[in-house]
Amino acid sequence: MTSVASAASVSAAPASAGPVPASVAPARTPARAERLRCDAARNRERVLAAALELYREHGGAFTVEEVASRAGVGIGTVYRRFPTKNALLDELARPFFEQLLTTAQAAYAHPEPAERLEMFIRAMAEQHATDGVRSGRLWDTAVARPLRDEYVRTLELILADARASGRVRADVGPYDVGVVVWSVTGLIDATQHAAPVIWRRYLDLLVDGLRPGGERPLATRPVTQSDWEQLVSASPVLRLG
């Protein structure tokens, strides 16, 4: 009832140790039992392609039946492969999500350590704005967990650089940065169609706000990992229901 078959496919990857986390382990060819029959695999791709097309056209406001018919399959076929409409949408966001990690690592690879944090934040926002697939829900998915850990590890390294260079106030932690990025992506989602540039201005304000020099201490304890996890799992629930 719960698991997407491929969710377990990364479990065997050895934990990477280097400063720059290794990129995601390439998906090994699935074992006999978990491979789809070839017609099934073909249909799965068709469904995904149709869904992506519809997503780009109508941004999530489409029917499962539309997906099925555009893919040339029956509704039942869609549901055999994706237990729920949300699961289907999550699957659309996955490549985008994986790209996020790459982007984070690229920021960490920036030659000037002092610039890495700002680079990171801006790159995250930029990617979100460019791709346009809402991925917030995905952070709480089984597939995402291993990626997420690497993401946070990378962010911590970046933050250490920024701190060492005096480019960030000392009382800011990685999950604080997470919240900041989240807020920007929320703004991007809300404004992108109507006013595609607002978010950059807002981001500038945020980045400036991260500079050292504030006299007052921040009001509360740092955001913790647990805070962050609850935030991402709660974030889809933003309106009536």
Add this chain to the structure above:
Amino acid sequence: MTSVASAASVSAAPASAGPVPASVAPARTPARAERLRCDAARNRERVLAAALELYREHGGAFTVEEVASRAGVGIGTVYRRFPTKNALLDELARPFFEQLLTTAQAAYAHPEPAERLEMFIRAMAEQHATDGVRSGRLWDTAVARPLRDEYVRTLELILADARASGRVRADVGPYDVGVVVWSVTGLIDATQHAAPVIWRRYLDLLVDGLRPGGERPLATRPVTQSDWEQLVSASPVLRLG
């Protein structure tokens, strides 16, 4: 199909001119034609009370049928009074929304002009956190428009004080502040239940970011009123549909 009956009730209010905008004109007793029959009025209150109760219990995740049965009326009765479930929810948010304007005016009344802007931003967030009714959708409502104008006018006055006192960078406009407040309320909505204090820390970051002293100019033009209007009308649409 569109209008809530009372939407026109403020149209006769004279435009206020003083530096502190006059408080909202008290709703005059509705004319003969627009007064509800007394049983209808009673039912309306019951529905509203039931809805508020359910809202506090389940945060929007309840059925119109539940509202009706808790109020002891039929579904049809709910729908005669509120054309749509969203309209009902908006009505719940209205008193809260009107309170916002009062809060803004209170901030402007702060004895120390230099403190008014920060006071304003913090008070807005605090009220949002305290009341807990999502009101974003309401900003785009017919009832809200006159209030909104006064709200913006007050904010402009506050901003002028802040600028005169050197407490805000010169390139920040009222709608920039609007975006900032919006982002905080979004964070509040998303985190309040799980981690009730995160937003204060984030707000501190934002406030510090508004201080003068940033060397770089902001990347894009100021947020305009039109930007803002599109933002608020689009913001409920944050997920699939």
Add this chain to the structure above:
DNA sequence: ACGGAAGCGGAAGACGATTCCGGTTGTCGT
């Protein structure tokens, strides 16, 4: 070529918002 697991299509079911309508009840003029 054959047996059967894995797939397939699409009808049926579940759920919630919204609409409709025949019967009921305050209100107002007389």
Add this chain to the structure above:
DNA sequence: ACGACAACCGGAATCGTCTTCCGCTTCCGT
């Protein structure tokens, strides 16, 4: 006090969607 009638009422029916179910079909391994 009374009658007429517009405004109300309740809740069954409708509609749009997601999700489940099931009898029939098609690939895969032997």
